[in-house]
Amino acid sequence: MAENSLAPLAGAIPPAKRQRPRFSWLTDRWIAVSFLTPTLLLMLFITVFPLVWSLYLSFTEWSVTRDATTAPEWIGTENYVELLGDSRDGERTWERFVITGQFVVPAVTIELVLGFGVAMLLNRRFAGRGVLMTMLLIPMMLSPVIVALFWKFMMEGSGVLNYFIADILGLSPVGWRTDRDTVIWSLILVDVWMWTPFMMLISLAGLSAVPKYLYEAAAVDRAGAWFRFRHITLPMVMPLLLIAIIFRTMDAYKLFDQAFVLLGQQGGPGRAGQTAALWVYEVAFSEFDTGLGSALGYIMLLVIVALANIFIRTLNNLKAEQF
């Protein structure tokens, strides 16, 4: 071993005299086992076990409140047939997933474009840059519930947003939480406010990692701004952006807190903003149809597993290209 790699440990060289170091009877194998067991047990207890139970419940007709004393009644795949079939419930499932998509796609797209744009702005030296960056990052660290409460307050019928729109701009006030066609956009607005900083942060990391000499080389070749963006910036930042998109898409798909606080469990007027997660909640904890709710949860789960698979493949391909 090279002497210099030990430099940071200069003060920590152990006493060479001692014959048997303490705990030497603990083999690596035992250490590994004892280090891993608590974590794995807890994960088993809090995720695997509930998931298995939930799977079982999804094949039963049972309500945790009404049938508390009786065992769940096995009804096979009836819940799934009801939720995915041609019935009214089948339609509702489809509608909720469409609503979720109508939220996820615009929200993540706007966050990406806006976040990248802000990152381009911030990717230069100017006075107060550090402070500004830290301030801009605050929204994504806040509790979704608190964020939703802020916005609910501002989106009141006679709230401050409508004051700007109606009294200052002279437009007709917006029914942020009461107009069927608007509620999804209200959700998107809140999400964009909260999560654009995330995209910005990751974009900025990508941008600042682009080696300066590439730009210098491009400058020598008299390459235009668009060329530099298209052939240097974008390819260098792309892998990071993909990771950001994956994270955001998965999280946006699960959207619950903000929608719950902003619109209530039914997702506003005519359930126009009832995302998939909100619907699961309503079925399971308002109608207390535990079996059906579990089945619905599983459908959500299958969709996200499919999404995750696609994403992981994309990432692996990307890695394969890089190395």
Next chain:
Amino acid sequence: MVASNTGSSSIGQRLLFWMALGIVFIFFMFPLYWILISSIKTRAEVTDRVPSFFPFIDFQPTLTNYQELITGETVESASGVQASGSRAEFRDRLINSVITAGISTVLAVGLGTLAAYAFSRFRIPASNDLQFFILSTRMLPPIVVLIPIYIFFTDLKLQDSFAGLIILYTSINLPFVVWMMKGFFDEIPVEYEEAAMVDGYSRLEAIWKIVIPEAIPAMLATAVFSAITAWNEFVFANLLNRNYASTVPPYLNSIVGVGAIEWGRVAAGSVLFVIPIVIFTYLVRNHLLRGVTFGAVRR
């Protein structure tokens, strides 16, 4: 048109740059500003038809909302409006939040660091599968496990208890801690411990005296992120708690739910709740990137 740094750009470009920055700043900061000034308005001023924007100029700031929240007493009783909850409910909730977030963070970082070390240094059978399993629990929509957890928390009498919430938050944060810390451990050269072990340390001693001190900053940053996650959690806290162990997020949402909404108090509560997050965010600003991407992005 070669360089693009501010030094050589024209006045027009600079003006455009600062204008864009200004718009961004206002969009992201206005809600925070609005909640802050709403918290120092009187009950009447908060819902004024024409809102006032500047304290001392538009309106006289008051700390009544904070006072009411903390003491639980209604200061403006003249208006005839009864404050919901005569006790100092908010203060109790805040203490509960501190307890649950604090203990669960210590547990998660403790356990998760050990597991991360094992994943980083030892040959574990099916290591990749186990790691993926741990990561995948983070992708799980909480709503899916909410039903069974609700049922067995009821059965085990863990509802509305600190133990229940702490177990839950510990396991919510564990995947995050494992992945973050594994990333950090991977960056600490194995040679450090190997050298120490050659020199007569046992593995456990090497971990304790060489690796952990190296990992302390990483552990602290990870702890801050875990604490924020637990602090902010709503779904489980809202469904599983009634009164005793309830935390701030469900409380603030619940006082909006009933009767005439006292936005001033909600705003004051939000400000008090958010201050620690802002401080923590500032403390971990250099690790944010890593933290919010689960250690996937390291630069």
